Amino acid sequence: MGYGLRHRHRSISQTRRQTRRVCGRSAGRALTREIFTERMKMTNKKWMSLLGGAVLVATTACAYAKGIPQIPGAPAIHGHPVVNTPKMLMWPPNAKPAAADLTDPDADLLFDLHGSIERGACRKVDLVVSTEGNYHMALNTLWRTVLLPRYGKTIRSWYYTTSPPIAFPQLMHHDDLNFGNFYLHCRPEVAIAAPRLIRKLETHGFTEGKPIALMKSRGNVLLVKYGNPLHIHSVWDLARPNVHLITPNPYNEPGAFLNYAGTIYEIAKHDPHPPKGWTANRLFNAIFNSHIKDKWLIGARIHHRDEPWSVAYGKANVAVIMYQLGKYTKAVFPHLFTIVPLGGTVSHPRPLPGNQIDTTYLIRVKGHFTARQRRARHDFIKTLESPAFTRILEHDGLRRP
Numbered sequence: 001m002g003y004g005l006r007h008r009h010r011s012i013s014q015t016r017r018q019t020r021r022v023c024g025r026s027a028g029r030a031l032t033r034e035i036f037t038e039r040m041k042m043t044n045k046k047w048m049s050l051l052g053g054a055v056l057v058a059t060t061a062c063a064y065a066k067g068i069p070q071i072p073g074a075p076a077i078h079g080h081p082v083v084n085t086p087k088m089l090m091w092p093p094n095a096k097p098a099a100a101d102l103t104d105p106d107a108d109l110l111f112d113l114h115g116s117i118e119r120g121a122c123r124k125v126d127l128v129v130s131t132e133g134n135y136h137m138a139l140n141t142l143w144r145t146v147l148l149p150r151y152g153k154t155i156r157s158w159y160y161t162t163s164p165p166i167a168f169p170q171l172m173h174h175d176d177l178n179f180g181n182f183y184l185h186c187r188p189e190v191a192i193a194a195p196r197l198i199r200k201l202e203t204h205g206f207t208e209g210k211p212i213a214l215m216k217s218r219g220n221v222l223l224v225k226y227g228n229p230l231h232i233h234s235v236w237d238l239a240r241p242n243v244h245l246i247t248p249n250p251y252n253e254p255g256a257f258l259n260y261a262g263t264i265y266e267i268a269k270h271d272p273h274p275p276k277g278w279t280a281n282r283l284f285n286a287i288f289n290s291h292i293k294d295k296w297l298i299g300a301r302i303h304h305r306d307e308p309w310s311v312a313y314g315k316a317n318v319a320v321i322m323y324q325l326g327k328y329t330k331a332v333f334p335h336l337f338t339i340v341p342l343g344g345t346v347s348h349p350r351p352l353p354g355n356q357i358d359t360t361y362l363i364r365v366k367g368h369f370t371a372r373q374r375r376a377r378h379d380f381i382k383t384l385e386s387p388a389f390t391r392i393l394e395h396d397g398l399r400r401p
Contacts, residue, residue: 018037029107049179069254074265079289084246084297084310099173114181114274122175122186125157125347127376130170130193132360133162133304134256135215136330138389138396146388149305151379158185163302167191168366171206189377194255198361211361213401214384215393218323219351220263222340223311223330232318232340235264236275239286244294246316248303256303259356260320261288266354267342279327312336322358323349324397349397359401 032361068077117125139162148155161177161235167188170177175187191201192214201207224232230243238245248256268280288296294315299306307319308329318340321329325341327346344350351357362384363379385391390400 003384018301053060053287062063066085068250069258070259071262071284074261075270075289075295076290077284079263079287079296081247081250081296081298082294082312082315083249083300084294084316085300085306098178099169100177100178111180113179116183119175119185123370123373125159125186126155126373127158127160127380128186128188129158129190129192129380130165130167130188130365131160131162132165132194133401134217134322134358135324135360135393135396135398136162137324138215138303138392138398140398141392142383142389146386146392147380147383150383151228151376153375158376164248165193167193167199167206168197168200168204169363171201172204187369188365189369190369190380191364191365194358195361196255198363199362201218201365206366207363208366209364211363212381212385213359214362215360215398216401217344217358217360218349218397218399219344219355219357220260220320221259221323221342221349222327223308223319223321223326224317224338224340225311226336226338228338228340230317232342235267235342236278236283237270238318239266239278239283241292241295244297244317245287245313246297246299246307246310246314246319247302248307249298252301253299253303259322259358261312263320263342263354263356266356267352268354270353308333308337327397353397 031121066221070077113201122128139160143160166177175185191198191207195211198207198211202211222232222235224230230237230240232238233244233396237243247260250257250261261284265280265284268274268278268283271280274280292298293321297310297314298318299310304321304325307316310316311319312333325339330337330339339346342347342355343352369377393399
């Protein structure tokens with residue numbers, strides 16, 4: 001056996017072992033041969049990336065074993081999405097990834113930041129927030145222009161994550177979180193997410209108090225290349241053979257995937273004048289159960305970064321994305337993207353029937369926090385409920401519930 005082939009087989013064995021360590025023996029067995037085949041294809045030219053790719057596959061193995069989340073009433077999804085991400089070497093980490101692993105394969109620089117903030121040191125971190133990233137632009141504005149100017153003397157050490165919701169795996173695994181080779185072991189004082197995650201945290205006894213409804217989306221839009229060269233104007237155009245759609249990773253971001261796939265199906269289902277011969281089921285199958293190469297693409301980890309990249313420079317022609325994320329992406333890269341509304345206009349969205357509208361909630365996390373940390377949490381929540389944040393939300397394409 002040649003040197004390269006021998007090491008490819010060794011890498012796959014390492015992946016299986018890593019999977020068992022991270023997710024348990026049953027998940028290791030459940031990681032199918034198909035996933036390894038796809039990984040081999042992705043790394044055929046640069047096979048050394050398998051050593052690092054093993055980490056990415058292992059940390060998502062539990063999710064892959066569970067299968068693709070399904071839309072109630074829609075045809076079963078049995079298609080095989082292709083991860084659309086830049087080719088690069090995935091370096092192996094120094095230690096086993098945490099259950100909440102936010103290492104993105106696009107972020108090579110993270111591997112050169114090494115360190116660990118242990119639990120004892122966490123008592124000196126004033127505020128830790130675990131939040132979904134669908135309003136990251138609004139949170140950044142609030143943090144920099146309102147929270148820190150008002151409470152900067154008491155909130156001096158802090159960090160927050162804007163990602164697929166990770167509070168649950170963090171809390172289930174001793175509060176561990178890692179970005180590449182940097183490990184954080186601090187318990188978040190606040191979790192902000194969709195109702196499904198909030199209920200999960202409540203069910204497992206991780207919360208205190210009642211959830212607070214913070215914001216509501218204005219539905220979803222289509223994000224296409226600048227000028228819309230393929231003339232994509234509705235969800236029905238997503239079925240065309242030359243149109244390649246990217247969605248959130250259904251294994252790593254099931255909530256976002258269900259939102260976007262549900263929007264496609266439900267808008268089509270509620271359309272009183274569908275194209276001749278077309279139904280919502282036929283459209284759904286044409287996208288998610290197609291045999292066309294690269295018809296359905298998915299991001300690697302965090303869709304509000306992955307989807308725009310794929311539309312701009314990857315294989316995708318179009319993405320379904322939340323209105324506020326599309327608005328922000330267009331503002332940052334005005335000459336790369338065009339927004340196609342799914343109801344109303346870009347400036348004044350009026351979501352079509354079936355366009356999914358999300359409400360985001362905040363919940364206090366139960367923990368042995370210091371008096372200073374509890375005060376910081378109180379001030380943070382007060383800021384989130386302020387008129388200043390209401391104005392920020394409106395500016396960024398969101399609204400209060």
